[in-house]
Amino acid sequence: MASHEVTFPITDPNEILKLRAGDEVTVQGHIIGIRDRTQIRIFDQGVEPPMDLTGAFLLHTAPGVRKLGTDSEGRGKYEKVCIGTTTSARMVRFTEPLGEQYAVRAICGKGGFPDEAIEPMQRLGMVYFAIVGGAAALETTQIEEIEEVMWEELMPECLWKFRVKDFGPLIVGIDAHGGSLYHDVQARAQEKLKELYARL
Amino acid sequence: MSTEVTTDLAGAVEDAAAHLYVWALKDIPQDLRDALAAARDRETSTTGKRVLEIIHKNVSIADEQKNLVCQDTGIAVYTCRVGEHFPLHPARIYASLKAGTARATVEHPLRSNAVHTITRENTGPNIGYRLPIVHWDFIPDWDGLDVKCVPKGSGSENMSFLKMCVPADGVKGIKQFVLESIVGAGGKPCPPGIVGVGIGGSADYAMYLAKEAIARPVGTRNQDPIVAQLEDELYGLLNETGIGPMGLGGDVTVLQCHIEHADTHMTLNPVAVNYQCWAARRASAHIAADGTIDFDREF
Numbered sequence: 001m002a003s004h005e006v007t008f009p010i011t012d013p014n015e016i017l018k019l020r021a022g023d024e025v026t027v028q029g030h031i032i033g034i035r036d037r038t039q040i041r042i043f044d045q046g047v048e049p050p051m052d053l054t055g056a057f058l059l060h061t062a063p064g065v066r067k068l069g070t071d072s073e074g075r076g077k078y079e080k081v082c083i084g085t086t087t088s089a090r091m092v093r094f095t096e097p098l099g100e101q102y103a104v105r106a107i108c109g110k111g112g113f114p115d116e117a118i119e120p121m122q123r124l125g126m127v128y129f130a131i132v133g134g135a136a137a138l139e140t141t142q143i144e145e146i147e148e149v150m151w152e153e154l155m156p157e158c159l160w161k162f163r164v165k166d167f168g169p170l171i172v173g174i175d176a177h178g179g180s181l182y183h184d185v186q187a188r189a190q191e192k193l194k195e196l197y198a199r200l
Numbered sequence: 201m202s203t204e205v206t207t208d209l210a211g212a213v214e215d216a217a218a219h220l221y222v223w224a225l226k227d228i229p230q231d232l233r234d235a236l237a238a239a240r241d242r243e244t245s246t247t248g249k250r251v252l253e254i255i256h257k258n259v260s261i262a263d264e265q266k267n268l269v270c271q272d273t274g275i276a277v278y279t280c281r282v283g284e285h286f287p288l289h290p291a292r293i294y295a296s297l298k299a300g301t302a303r304a305t306v307e308h309p310l311r312s313n314a315v316h317t318i319t320r321e322n323t324g325p326n327i328g329y330r331l332p333i334v335h336w337d338f339i340p341d342w343d344g345l346d347v348k349c350v351p352k353g354s355g356s357e358n359m360s361f362l363k364m365c366v367p368a369d370g371v372k373g374i375k376q377f378v379l380e381s382i383v384g385a386g387g388k389p390c391p392p393g394i395v396g397v398g399i400g401g402s403a404d405y406a407m408y409l410a411k412e413a414i415a416r417p418v419g420t421r422n423q424d425p426i427v428a429q430l431e432d433e434l435y436g437l438l439n440e441t442g443i444g445p446m447g448l449g450g451d452v453t454v455l456q457c458h459i460e461h462a463d464t465h466m467t468l469n470p471v472a473v474n475y476q477c478w479a480a481r482r483a484s485a486h487i488a489a490d491g492t493i494d495f496d497r498e499f
Contacts, residue, residue, distance in 0.1 A: 001246065022247065037320070064271050064311035081309065084271030087355040087388050111355065111388035112447055132254040132446055133355060133390040134479040136271040137262035155322075156311055169254070171247055171448060181247075182386060185449045189383045189441045196379060196437055200372045 003169075008106065009055035013125050016105050019172045021179035025129060027167040030147070031108070033061040033160030035086060038151065039094040050150045051159050053102040057129075060086045060109035062156040065146065078146045083162075084136025087111045088128070099124035110134075112173050112182035121174055128174035130181070142167045209288040210296045212491040213345070217300025219495065220349035221276055221326075222308055224483035225268045228259060229498070231418040232455075232480050239392055239445075239452040248450025255445075255478060270479045273310045274351035276301045276332035279415060281499070283342030287489055293345065294334060302327045313354070335412065343489040346499055348482065350415045356389040356477040362407055365469040374399060374471045375434060381473045382438050382454065387447015390477035392455045394418060395438060398472040399427075401462035409460035410474035415482060416458050417498060424461065431459050445478075455480075 001022050006015050007029040019025065032051060041047045063083040067076055088109030095117045098104040105126055107113075110133030117128065131139070148161035174180040236259070240252035262269045278297050282290055305312055305325035314328040315321060323329065361381040365373040378397055385391075398409030421428040434457040444450025455478065464470065486497035 024250070062271075062311065064268070064273070064309075066309060082268040082271040082311070086272070087358065089388055090358075110390065110446065112386060130387070130446060130448060132251050132258070133387075134270040134272075134353075134477055135254055135258035137265065137267045137269055138254065138258040140267060140271075141261060141265075169250070171250070173448070181448050185443060185447060186383070186386060188449075189443055192441055193379060193383055196440060197376060200375050 008057035010105055011055055016125050016127050016176050019127050019175055020177065021172050021175045021181050023172045025168055025170045025172060027057060027164060027170065029164065031057040031059050031162050031164055031167065033063060033162060034058045035060060035062045035157040036090060037154050037157035038159055039091055041151065041154070043094055043097055049102070049159060051148070051161065053098070053104050056104050057106040057108060058098065058104055059162070060088050060091060060107070061160070062086060063160060065156070076149055076152050078149055080140055080143055080146060082136050083140045083143050085110045085131045085133060085139065087133070088113055092117050095126070096120040096124070099126045108170060115180065115183050117174060118178055118180050118183065122176055122178045125176045127172060127176055129170035130173035131170055209491050210292050212487055212493055213288065213293055213296035213347070214300040214303065216347055216485045216487055216493050217278070217297045217349065218304040220347065220483045220485055221301055221304040221351065222310070223495070224349050224351050224481040225273060225310070226262060226266060227483070228269055228479060229417065229482055233259065235418045235455040236478065239455060243445065243450050243452050245444060245450035247448045248445040248452065251445035251448060252452070269481065270353060271311060272353035272355065273305070273313060273326060274353045275313065275357070276326055277335070277350045277352050277411065278332060279335040279337070279348040279350070279412070281337045281339050281346040283339045283344045285343035285489070286345045287343070290336060297332060297334060297347070298327050301325070301332050335408070345487040346484065346497065347487065348415060348484040348499060351481050353477055353479070356393060356475040359385040359389040359475040360407070360410070361473040362403060363471050364403060365471055367467060367469050369469055371430065373469065375437065377471050378434055378473055379437060379441065383441050383443060385475060386443060389475040390479065391443060391447060392445055392452045393478045394476040394480050395434070395454050395457045396474040396476060397434070397457065397459045398474070399459060399461045399470065400464035401470065402464070402468070403470055405462055406470040406472035407474065409462060410472040413458035413460040414474050414476035414480070418456050418480065420458070422459055422461070427459050427461050431457050
Protein backbone atom coordinates (compact mmCIF):
# COMPACT_ATOMS: atom_id res chain seq x y z
CA MET A 1 0.00 0.00 0.00
CA ALA A 2 1.76 3.11 -1.25
CA SER A 3 1.23 6.73 -0.22
CA HIS A 4 0.98 9.57 -2.72
CA GLU A 5 0.47 13.29 -2.91
CA VAL A 6 -1.39 14.61 -5.97
CA THR A 7 -2.16 18.22 -6.94
CA PHE A 8 -5.39 18.91 -8.83
CA PRO A 9 -6.39 19.72 -11.49
CA ILE A 10 -3.93 17.35 -13.13
CA THR A 11 -2.42 17.72 -16.58
CA ASP A 12 -0.41 14.47 -16.70
CA PRO A 13 -2.58 11.30 -16.93
CA ASN A 14 0.22 9.32 -15.24
CA GLU A 15 -0.70 11.04 -12.00
CA ILE A 16 -3.82 8.87 -12.05
CA LEU A 17 -2.28 5.74 -13.54
CA LYS A 18 0.28 5.45 -10.72
CA LEU A 19 -2.51 5.02 -8.15
CA ARG A 20 -3.66 1.52 -7.14
CA ALA A 21 -6.72 0.41 -5.18
CA GLY A 22 -5.85 0.50 -1.48
CA ASP A 23 -3.22 3.25 -1.80
CA GLU A 24 -3.42 6.30 0.43
CA VAL A 25 -3.49 9.76 -1.16
CA THR A 26 -3.25 13.34 0.09
CA VAL A 27 -4.57 16.03 -2.26
CA GLN A 28 -3.42 19.62 -2.81
CA GLY A 29 -4.67 22.39 -5.05
CA HIS A 30 -8.26 22.91 -6.14
CA ILE A 31 -11.22 20.58 -5.94
CA ILE A 32 -14.79 21.02 -7.17
CA GLY A 33 -17.89 20.23 -5.11
CA ILE A 34 -20.81 18.67 -6.95
CA ARG A 35 -23.93 16.70 -6.01
CA ASP A 36 -27.14 15.11 -7.31
CA ARG A 37 -28.94 18.23 -8.53
CA THR A 38 -25.79 19.72 -10.04
CA GLN A 39 -25.26 16.65 -12.20
CA ILE A 40 -28.96 16.32 -13.05
CA ARG A 41 -28.75 19.88 -14.42
CA ILE A 42 -25.63 19.15 -16.48
CA PHE A 43 -26.61 15.81 -17.95
CA ASP A 44 -30.40 15.46 -17.74
CA GLN A 45 -31.23 19.09 -18.45
CA GLY A 46 -28.27 19.66 -20.79
CA VAL A 47 -26.88 22.81 -19.15
CA GLU A 48 -23.14 23.39 -19.69
CA PRO A 49 -21.31 23.71 -16.35
CA PRO A 50 -19.89 27.23 -15.90
CA MET A 51 -16.59 25.82 -14.57
CA ASP A 52 -13.72 24.06 -16.35
CA LEU A 53 -13.70 20.43 -15.22
CA THR A 54 -10.64 19.34 -17.22
CA GLY A 55 -8.36 17.17 -15.09
CA ALA A 56 -10.56 17.94 -12.11
CA PHE A 57 -11.09 16.31 -8.75
CA LEU A 58 -14.83 16.26 -7.97
CA LEU A 59 -16.06 15.96 -4.40
CA HIS A 60 -19.56 14.67 -3.67
CA THR A 61 -20.70 17.34 -1.24
CA ALA A 62 -23.40 19.78 -0.18
CA PRO A 63 -21.54 21.97 2.27
CA GLY A 64 -22.84 23.84 5.28
CA VAL A 65 -21.83 27.49 4.76
CA ARG A 66 -22.43 31.04 5.96
CA LYS A 67 -23.08 33.78 3.38
CA LEU A 68 -20.78 36.74 3.83
CA GLY A 69 -22.16 39.01 1.13
CA THR A 70 -22.41 39.56 -2.59
CA ASP A 71 -19.72 40.76 -5.01
CA SER A 72 -20.07 43.48 -7.65
CA GLU A 73 -21.33 40.93 -10.19
CA GLY A 74 -24.06 39.76 -7.82
CA ARG A 75 -22.35 36.51 -6.89
CA GLY A 76 -22.44 35.31 -3.31
CA LYS A 77 -19.31 34.99 -1.18
CA TYR A 78 -19.40 32.21 1.38
CA GLU A 79 -17.35 30.96 4.29
CA LYS A 80 -17.23 27.38 5.48
CA VAL A 81 -19.22 26.14 8.48
CA CYS A 82 -19.06 22.38 8.04
CA ILE A 83 -18.08 20.64 4.84
CA GLY A 84 -18.35 16.90 4.47
CA THR A 85 -18.98 14.23 1.89
CA THR A 86 -22.11 12.46 0.74
CA THR A 87 -22.88 8.93 -0.52
CA SER A 88 -21.50 8.46 -4.04
CA ALA A 89 -23.54 5.50 -5.26
CA ARG A 90 -26.57 7.68 -6.04
CA MET A 91 -24.53 9.45 -8.72
CA VAL A 92 -22.70 6.56 -10.37
CA ARG A 93 -24.42 6.98 -13.75
CA PHE A 94 -22.69 10.34 -14.28
CA THR A 95 -19.20 8.79 -14.09
CA GLU A 96 -18.81 7.98 -17.78
CA PRO A 97 -20.07 11.31 -19.19
CA LEU A 98 -17.98 13.25 -16.64
CA GLY A 99 -14.86 11.51 -17.88
CA GLU A 100 -15.78 11.40 -21.56
CA GLN A 101 -17.29 14.84 -22.10
CA TYR A 102 -15.49 16.90 -19.47
CA ALA A 103 -12.21 15.01 -18.83
CA VAL A 104 -12.82 14.75 -15.09
CA ARG A 105 -10.07 12.53 -13.66
CA ALA A 106 -11.00 11.91 -10.03
CA ILE A 107 -14.24 11.52 -8.12
CA CYS A 108 -14.21 11.51 -4.34
CA GLY A 109 -17.04 10.48 -2.09
CA LYS A 110 -18.03 8.03 0.55
CA GLY A 111 -19.39 4.53 0.42
CA GLY A 112 -18.00 3.71 -3.02
CA PHE A 113 -19.32 3.14 -6.52
CA PRO A 114 -20.93 -0.12 -7.67
CA ASP A 115 -19.18 -2.24 -10.29
CA GLU A 116 -20.65 -0.34 -13.26
CA ALA A 117 -18.07 2.40 -12.60
CA ILE A 118 -15.07 0.09 -13.00
CA GLU A 119 -15.05 -0.20 -16.81
CA PRO A 120 -15.48 3.52 -17.66
CA MET A 121 -12.90 4.50 -15.03
CA GLN A 122 -10.41 2.09 -16.55
CA ARG A 123 -11.13 3.15 -20.15
CA LEU A 124 -11.04 6.88 -19.39
CA GLY A 125 -8.19 6.90 -16.85
CA MET A 126 -10.21 7.93 -13.81
CA VAL A 127 -9.97 7.12 -10.14
CA TYR A 128 -12.44 6.97 -7.22
CA PHE A 129 -11.20 8.21 -3.86
CA ALA A 130 -12.86 7.01 -0.67
CA ILE A 131 -13.08 9.55 2.10
CA VAL A 132 -14.20 8.72 5.62
CA GLY A 133 -17.90 9.62 5.57
CA GLY A 134 -19.12 11.66 8.50
CA ALA A 135 -15.64 13.02 9.24
CA ALA A 136 -16.68 16.53 8.27
CA ALA A 137 -15.11 18.41 11.17
CA LEU A 138 -11.69 17.18 9.97
CA GLU A 139 -12.50 17.74 6.29
CA THR A 140 -13.53 21.33 7.01
CA THR A 141 -10.09 22.12 8.45
CA GLN A 142 -8.47 20.96 5.18
CA ILE A 143 -10.50 23.34 3.02
CA GLU A 144 -8.69 26.65 3.01
CA GLU A 145 -11.22 28.72 1.12
CA ILE A 146 -14.42 28.61 -0.89
CA GLU A 147 -13.13 30.42 -3.97
CA GLU A 148 -16.15 30.26 -6.24
CA VAL A 149 -19.83 29.26 -6.12
CA MET A 150 -21.88 28.81 -9.29
CA TRP A 151 -25.56 27.93 -9.58
CA GLU A 152 -26.36 29.37 -6.16
CA GLU A 153 -30.06 28.74 -6.79
CA LEU A 154 -29.34 25.02 -6.23
CA MET A 155 -28.06 25.76 -2.69
CA PRO A 156 -26.51 23.71 -1.18
CA GLU A 157 -26.12 21.54 -4.32
CA CYS A 158 -24.21 24.22 -6.24
CA LEU A 159 -20.91 23.94 -8.10
CA TRP A 160 -18.28 24.79 -5.51
CA LYS A 161 -14.60 25.54 -6.04
CA PHE A 162 -12.50 24.88 -2.94
CA ARG A 163 -8.79 25.48 -2.36
CA VAL A 164 -7.48 22.66 -0.19
CA LYS A 165 -4.36 21.87 1.80
CA ASP A 166 -3.40 18.30 2.75
CA PHE A 167 -6.88 17.03 1.87
CA GLY A 168 -7.22 13.48 3.10
CA PRO A 169 -5.97 10.93 3.72
CA LEU A 170 -8.06 9.36 0.97
CA ILE A 171 -8.06 5.69 0.05
CA VAL A 172 -8.05 4.71 -3.64
CA GLY A 173 -11.31 2.77 -3.81
CA ILE A 174 -11.36 2.18 -7.58
CA ASP A 175 -8.25 2.64 -9.72
CA ALA A 176 -7.76 3.16 -13.46
CA HIS A 177 -6.59 -0.44 -13.92
CA GLY A 178 -9.86 -2.22 -13.15
CA GLY A 179 -9.19 -2.63 -9.44
CA SER A 180 -11.99 -1.96 -6.93
CA LEU A 181 -11.87 -2.50 -3.19
CA TYR A 182 -15.68 -2.43 -3.14
CA HIS A 183 -15.90 -5.25 -5.68
CA ASP A 184 -13.40 -7.34 -3.72
CA VAL A 185 -15.07 -6.76 -0.32
CA GLN A 186 -18.52 -7.51 -1.75
CA ALA A 187 -17.34 -10.70 -3.50
CA ARG A 188 -15.81 -12.01 -0.27
CA ALA A 189 -18.91 -11.04 1.72
CA GLN A 190 -21.24 -12.86 -0.68
CA GLU A 191 -19.14 -16.02 -0.25
CA LYS A 192 -19.20 -15.56 3.53
CA LEU A 193 -23.00 -15.14 3.50
CA LYS A 194 -23.41 -18.62 2.03
CA GLU A 195 -21.40 -20.01 4.93
CA LEU A 196 -23.35 -17.98 7.50
CA TYR A 197 -26.74 -19.00 6.06
CA ALA A 198 -25.73 -22.64 6.31
CA ARG A 199 -25.06 -22.12 10.01
CA LEU A 200 -28.42 -20.48 10.85
CA MET B 201 -61.32 23.39 35.89
CA SER B 202 -58.59 25.46 34.34
CA THR B 203 -54.94 25.16 35.04
CA GLU B 204 -52.90 28.30 35.28
CA VAL B 205 -49.59 27.90 33.61
CA THR B 206 -47.21 30.32 35.25
CA THR B 207 -44.22 29.22 33.24
CA ASP B 208 -43.77 29.53 29.49
CA LEU B 209 -43.73 25.79 28.91
CA ALA B 210 -44.04 26.12 25.15
CA GLY B 211 -40.96 28.35 25.22
CA ALA B 212 -39.11 25.84 27.40
CA VAL B 213 -39.80 23.01 24.94
CA GLU B 214 -38.71 25.23 22.05
CA ASP B 215 -35.48 26.14 23.87
CA ALA B 216 -34.85 22.48 24.64
CA ALA B 217 -35.35 21.45 21.00
CA ALA B 218 -33.09 24.23 19.68
CA HIS B 219 -30.35 23.22 22.11
CA LEU B 220 -30.74 19.46 21.61
CA TYR B 221 -30.51 19.65 17.82
CA VAL B 222 -27.18 21.51 17.84
CA TRP B 223 -25.84 19.63 20.85
CA ALA B 224 -26.57 16.27 19.21
CA LEU B 225 -24.80 17.35 16.01
CA LYS B 226 -21.64 18.49 17.84
CA ASP B 227 -21.13 16.25 20.85
CA ILE B 228 -21.69 12.53 20.34
CA PRO B 229 -22.70 10.50 23.42
CA GLN B 230 -20.15 8.79 25.66
CA ASP B 231 -21.53 5.30 25.00
CA LEU B 232 -20.89 5.84 21.29
CA ARG B 233 -17.38 7.20 21.92
CA ASP B 234 -16.60 4.09 23.97
CA ALA B 235 -17.95 1.79 21.23
CA LEU B 236 -15.87 3.57 18.57
CA ALA B 237 -12.73 3.32 20.74
CA ALA B 238 -13.31 -0.39 21.27
CA ALA B 239 -13.81 -0.80 17.51
CA ARG B 240 -10.50 0.91 16.75
CA ASP B 241 -8.70 -1.28 19.26
CA ARG B 242 -9.97 -4.55 17.87
CA GLU B 243 -9.87 -3.79 14.13
CA THR B 244 -7.00 -5.70 12.46
CA SER B 245 -7.19 -4.58 8.81
CA THR B 246 -4.81 -1.73 7.96
CA THR B 247 -7.38 0.28 6.03
CA GLY B 248 -10.12 -0.37 8.59
CA LYS B 249 -7.90 0.75 11.45
CA ARG B 250 -6.93 3.86 9.49
CA VAL B 251 -10.61 4.72 8.96
CA LEU B 252 -11.36 4.32 12.67
CA GLU B 253 -8.37 6.48 13.59
CA ILE B 254 -9.65 9.22 11.28
CA ILE B 255 -13.09 8.95 12.90
CA HIS B 256 -11.48 9.51 16.32
CA LYS B 257 -9.48 12.45 15.06
CA ASN B 258 -12.66 13.91 13.60
CA VAL B 259 -14.58 13.59 16.87
CA SER B 260 -11.69 15.32 18.70
CA ILE B 261 -11.63 18.18 16.18
CA ALA B 262 -15.40 18.63 16.49
CA ASP B 263 -14.93 18.85 20.28
CA GLU B 264 -12.05 21.33 20.06
CA GLN B 265 -13.55 23.58 17.40
CA LYS B 266 -17.14 23.16 18.56
CA ASN B 267 -18.01 22.16 15.01
CA LEU B 268 -20.49 19.59 13.77
CA VAL B 269 -19.23 16.00 13.71
CA CYS B 270 -20.84 15.47 10.28
CA GLN B 271 -22.15 18.02 7.80
CA ASP B 272 -25.40 16.14 7.31
CA THR B 273 -27.71 17.81 9.77
CA GLY B 274 -30.24 15.20 8.75
CA ILE B 275 -33.93 15.08 9.38
CA ALA B 276 -34.64 16.04 12.98
CA VAL B 277 -36.37 13.08 14.61
CA TYR B 278 -37.64 13.52 18.17
CA THR B 279 -38.87 10.91 20.60
CA CYS B 280 -41.20 12.33 23.25
CA ARG B 281 -42.32 10.63 26.42
CA VAL B 282 -45.19 12.72 27.66
CA GLY B 283 -46.48 12.30 31.18
CA GLU B 284 -50.26 12.30 31.39
CA HIS B 285 -50.16 15.28 33.75
CA PHE B 286 -47.59 17.33 31.77
CA PRO B 287 -49.37 20.67 31.45
CA LEU B 288 -48.76 21.25 27.69
CA HIS B 289 -50.78 19.44 25.05
CA PRO B 290 -48.83 17.37 22.48
CA ALA B 291 -50.16 19.64 19.72
CA ARG B 292 -48.31 22.52 21.43
CA ILE B 293 -45.27 20.34 22.13
CA TYR B 294 -45.07 19.60 18.39
CA ALA B 295 -45.32 23.28 17.49
CA SER B 296 -42.50 24.05 19.93
CA LEU B 297 -40.26 21.27 18.59
CA LYS B 298 -40.78 22.63 15.10
CA ALA B 299 -40.02 26.20 16.17
CA GLY B 300 -36.89 25.07 18.02
CA THR B 301 -35.62 23.10 15.03
CA ALA B 302 -36.09 26.11 12.76
CA ARG B 303 -34.47 28.50 15.24
CA ALA B 304 -31.38 26.32 15.66
CA THR B 305 -31.04 25.98 11.89
CA VAL B 306 -31.21 29.73 11.28
CA GLU B 307 -29.16 30.87 14.26
CA HIS B 308 -26.20 28.46 13.98
CA PRO B 309 -26.58 28.33 10.84
CA LEU B 310 -27.10 24.67 10.01
CA ARG B 311 -27.47 23.26 6.53
CA SER B 312 -31.15 23.05 5.67
CA ASN B 313 -32.09 19.73 4.11
CA ALA B 314 -35.88 19.82 3.98
CA VAL B 315 -37.45 19.75 0.51
CA HIS B 316 -40.89 19.08 -0.99
CA THR B 317 -40.77 15.41 -1.90
CA ILE B 318 -41.90 16.00 -5.52
CA THR B 319 -40.71 19.49 -6.47
CA ARG B 320 -37.47 19.08 -4.41
CA GLU B 321 -37.71 22.78 -3.49
CA ASN B 322 -36.51 23.72 0.00
CA THR B 323 -39.38 24.02 2.47
CA GLY B 324 -37.67 25.92 5.28
CA PRO B 325 -34.99 25.69 7.95
CA ASN B 326 -35.13 21.89 8.41
CA ILE B 327 -38.90 22.05 8.78
CA GLY B 328 -41.75 21.38 6.37
CA TYR B 329 -45.01 19.55 6.04
CA ARG B 330 -44.79 16.76 8.66
CA LEU B 331 -41.16 17.70 9.41
CA PRO B 332 -39.65 17.32 11.96
CA ILE B 333 -40.76 13.77 12.72
CA VAL B 334 -41.88 12.93 16.25
CA HIS B 335 -42.35 9.56 17.92
CA TRP B 336 -44.78 9.74 20.85
CA ASP B 337 -45.09 7.73 23.99
CA PHE B 338 -47.52 8.54 26.80
CA ILE B 339 -46.69 7.78 30.41
CA PRO B 340 -49.41 7.40 33.06
CA ASP B 341 -49.16 8.98 36.53
CA TRP B 342 -46.37 11.40 35.58
CA ASP B 343 -46.14 15.14 34.96
CA GLY B 344 -42.84 15.36 33.09
CA LEU B 345 -41.66 15.33 29.46
CA ASP B 346 -38.60 13.57 28.04
CA VAL B 347 -37.39 14.72 24.64
CA LYS B 348 -34.71 12.94 22.65
CA CYS B 349 -33.38 14.42 19.41
CA VAL B 350 -31.89 12.09 16.82
CA PRO B 351 -30.74 13.95 13.70
CA LYS B 352 -30.92 11.24 11.05
CA GLY B 353 -28.56 11.54 8.09
CA SER B 354 -29.65 10.47 4.62
CA GLY B 355 -26.68 8.21 3.90
CA SER B 356 -27.83 5.79 6.55
CA GLU B 357 -31.58 6.43 6.17
CA ASN B 358 -31.32 5.47 2.48
CA MET B 359 -30.17 2.06 3.72
CA SER B 360 -33.58 1.10 5.14
CA PHE B 361 -35.18 -2.20 4.24
CA LEU B 362 -38.46 -3.99 4.84
CA LYS B 363 -39.43 -7.59 4.19
CA MET B 364 -42.73 -9.22 4.95
CA CYS B 365 -41.34 -12.63 5.86
CA VAL B 366 -43.92 -15.37 6.29
CA PRO B 367 -44.26 -17.42 9.49
CA ALA B 368 -42.60 -20.41 7.79
CA ASP B 369 -39.46 -18.27 7.27
CA GLY B 370 -39.17 -18.20 11.05
CA VAL B 371 -36.37 -16.45 12.92
CA LYS B 372 -33.96 -17.81 10.30
CA GLY B 373 -35.70 -15.64 7.70
CA ILE B 374 -35.27 -12.59 9.95
CA LYS B 375 -31.55 -13.27 10.38
CA GLN B 376 -31.01 -13.81 6.65
CA PHE B 377 -32.78 -10.60 5.75
CA VAL B 378 -30.76 -8.52 8.22
CA LEU B 379 -27.52 -10.07 6.95
CA GLU B 380 -28.31 -9.56 3.26
CA SER B 381 -29.45 -5.97 3.94
CA ILE B 382 -26.24 -4.98 5.72
CA VAL B 383 -23.98 -6.70 3.19
CA GLY B 384 -25.92 -5.05 0.37
CA ALA B 385 -25.61 -1.66 2.03
CA GLY B 386 -21.80 -2.04 2.01
CA GLY B 387 -20.02 1.23 2.75
CA LYS B 388 -22.94 3.50 1.89
CA PRO B 389 -24.41 4.03 5.40
CA CYS B 390 -21.00 4.91 6.95
CA PRO B 391 -20.23 1.71 8.87
CA PRO B 392 -19.52 0.76 11.58
CA GLY B 393 -22.87 1.93 12.94
CA ILE B 394 -25.94 0.71 14.75
CA VAL B 395 -28.24 -1.72 12.99
CA GLY B 396 -31.80 -1.13 14.13
CA VAL B 397 -34.18 -4.02 13.56
CA GLY B 398 -37.94 -3.90 14.05
CA ILE B 399 -39.80 -7.20 14.13
CA GLY B 400 -43.48 -7.98 14.44
CA GLY B 401 -46.38 -5.55 14.48
CA SER B 402 -47.29 -4.47 10.96
CA ALA B 403 -45.23 -3.21 8.01
CA ASP B 404 -45.29 0.42 9.12
CA TYR B 405 -44.88 -0.39 12.81
CA ALA B 406 -41.88 -2.67 12.18
CA MET B 407 -40.09 0.24 10.51
CA TYR B 408 -41.11 2.57 13.34
CA LEU B 409 -39.63 0.08 15.82
CA ALA B 410 -36.42 -0.17 13.79
CA LYS B 411 -36.03 3.60 14.14
CA GLU B 412 -36.70 3.35 17.89
CA ALA B 413 -33.97 0.69 18.05
CA ILE B 414 -31.25 2.86 16.48
CA ALA B 415 -32.05 5.64 18.95
CA ARG B 416 -31.21 3.55 22.02
CA PRO B 417 -27.92 4.05 23.90
CA VAL B 418 -25.28 1.89 22.22
CA GLY B 419 -25.14 -1.66 23.51
CA THR B 420 -28.33 -1.61 25.58
CA ARG B 421 -30.29 -4.83 25.37
CA ASN B 422 -33.96 -5.55 24.74
CA GLN B 423 -35.78 -6.37 27.97
CA ASP B 424 -37.15 -9.62 26.54
CA PRO B 425 -34.35 -12.21 26.94
CA ILE B 426 -35.39 -14.03 23.74
CA VAL B 427 -35.02 -10.82 21.75
CA ALA B 428 -31.81 -9.87 23.56
CA GLN B 429 -30.32 -13.21 22.55
CA LEU B 430 -31.18 -12.47 18.92
CA GLU B 431 -29.45 -9.07 19.24
CA ASP B 432 -26.27 -10.80 20.44
CA GLU B 433 -26.41 -13.41 17.71
CA LEU B 434 -26.99 -10.91 14.88
CA TYR B 435 -24.22 -8.65 16.21
CA GLY B 436 -21.78 -11.56 15.95
CA LEU B 437 -22.96 -12.66 12.51
CA LEU B 438 -22.89 -9.14 11.04
CA ASN B 439 -19.28 -8.71 12.16
CA GLU B 440 -18.29 -11.84 10.29
CA THR B 441 -19.28 -10.37 6.91
CA GLY B 442 -15.99 -8.48 6.46
CA ILE B 443 -17.66 -5.29 5.11
CA GLY B 444 -15.58 -3.29 7.59
CA PRO B 445 -15.25 0.42 8.34
CA MET B 446 -16.62 2.53 5.45
CA GLY B 447 -17.10 -0.70 3.47
CA LEU B 448 -13.38 -0.92 2.69
CA GLY B 449 -13.00 -4.30 4.39
CA GLY B 450 -12.28 -5.25 7.99
CA ASP B 451 -13.45 -6.87 11.19
CA VAL B 452 -15.81 -4.20 12.49
CA THR B 453 -18.91 -3.85 10.34
CA VAL B 454 -21.37 -2.83 13.06
CA LEU B 455 -21.00 -1.32 16.53
CA GLN B 456 -24.23 -2.88 17.71
CA CYS B 457 -27.46 -4.54 16.66
CA HIS B 458 -30.54 -3.30 18.53
CA ILE B 459 -33.94 -4.92 18.11
CA GLU B 460 -37.38 -3.64 19.07
CA HIS B 461 -40.36 -5.93 18.73
CA ALA B 462 -44.14 -6.01 18.90
CA ASP B 463 -46.60 -8.86 18.94
CA THR B 464 -48.11 -9.51 15.55
CA HIS B 465 -50.77 -11.33 13.54
CA MET B 466 -50.46 -15.12 13.38
CA THR B 467 -49.73 -14.96 9.65
CA LEU B 468 -47.33 -11.98 9.75
CA ASN B 469 -43.55 -12.00 10.28
CA PRO B 470 -42.39 -8.49 9.28
CA VAL B 471 -38.75 -7.45 9.60
CA ALA B 472 -37.52 -3.89 9.11
CA VAL B 473 -33.93 -2.66 9.09
CA ASN B 474 -32.98 0.95 9.78
CA TYR B 475 -29.27 1.82 9.79
CA GLN B 476 -27.64 4.45 11.94
CA CYS B 477 -24.19 5.64 10.82
CA TRP B 478 -21.13 5.65 13.11
CA ALA B 479 -21.94 9.29 13.88
CA ALA B 480 -25.00 8.09 15.79
CA ARG B 481 -26.01 11.47 17.10
CA ARG B 482 -28.42 11.64 19.99
CA ALA B 483 -29.19 14.11 22.78
CA SER B 484 -31.86 14.18 25.45
CA ALA B 485 -33.57 16.50 27.90
CA HIS B 486 -36.10 16.25 30.67
CA ILE B 487 -38.58 19.08 31.03
CA ALA B 488 -40.36 19.30 34.36
CA ALA B 489 -43.92 20.55 34.73
CA ASP B 490 -42.56 23.89 36.00
CA GLY B 491 -40.51 24.38 32.84
CA THR B 492 -37.13 23.44 34.31
CA ILE B 493 -34.93 21.80 31.66
CA ASP B 494 -32.40 19.14 32.60
CA PHE B 495 -30.10 18.34 29.69
CA ASP B 496 -28.28 15.48 31.37
CA ARG B 497 -31.06 12.95 31.26
CA GLU B 498 -30.43 10.06 28.89
CA PHE B 499 -32.97 7.57 27.67
